[in-house]
Amino acid sequence: MSASLVETVDIDAPVSVTWALWSDVTKWPSFLSHVRIVQPLDDRRFAWQLSLPGADKNFVAELTEVVPENRIAWRTTEGVQHAGVVTFHRLSDTSSRVTLQIEYDPKGFMEHLGALTNLDSTLANYDLGEFQKLAESSV
Incomplete structure (x- = not known):
């Protein structure tokens, strides 16, 4: 069984700021709570x-x-096993929308439970909220 989630957040920061933060993998543990x-192993x-x-x-992931x-x-x-995409959308000169989409294969009871009870969605939503705080404080 495969599962997927899509979460979106609007941020009071331009795309250039949200992109710069997300594209720096060293920043991910500061806003992705489970990471x-x-x-980096190489450039990809x-x-x-x-x-x-x-x-x-x-796990190892490649861009x-x-x-x-x-x-x-x-x-x-x-x-x-999972794959994902994060997209950056310009709303105005000073705001942007970030959308996270992940497809994954839940293995084991806890991960099935997470998929069934929307814990995954809650976690992704929380992480995007943390990203929003970080991005807005960087402007």
Whole structure:
């Protein structure tokens, strides 16, 4: 069974700011609550260490598409199976919309429970809220 989530947040910061923050992988643990470490392996691949309720996960993801100030897409190549895309939309000179979409394969009871009870959506929504705070404080 595969699961997916889509979350969107409007941010009082221009696309240039939201893009700069999200495209810097070293910043991800500061707004993605379940991400402990993201370590670049080369210019397209990153080793992730996640801390999730009931399980720690390690995986390698590669960037499949990078369009500056527009979208970043990735998919895993080792470990847990998932793929995602984050898109950046200009609302005005001073505001933007960020949309996160993830497709994943829940493995194990806790992850199935998360997919069934929308915990994943809640977590993604929380993380986008943290990203919003970070972006708005960077302006």
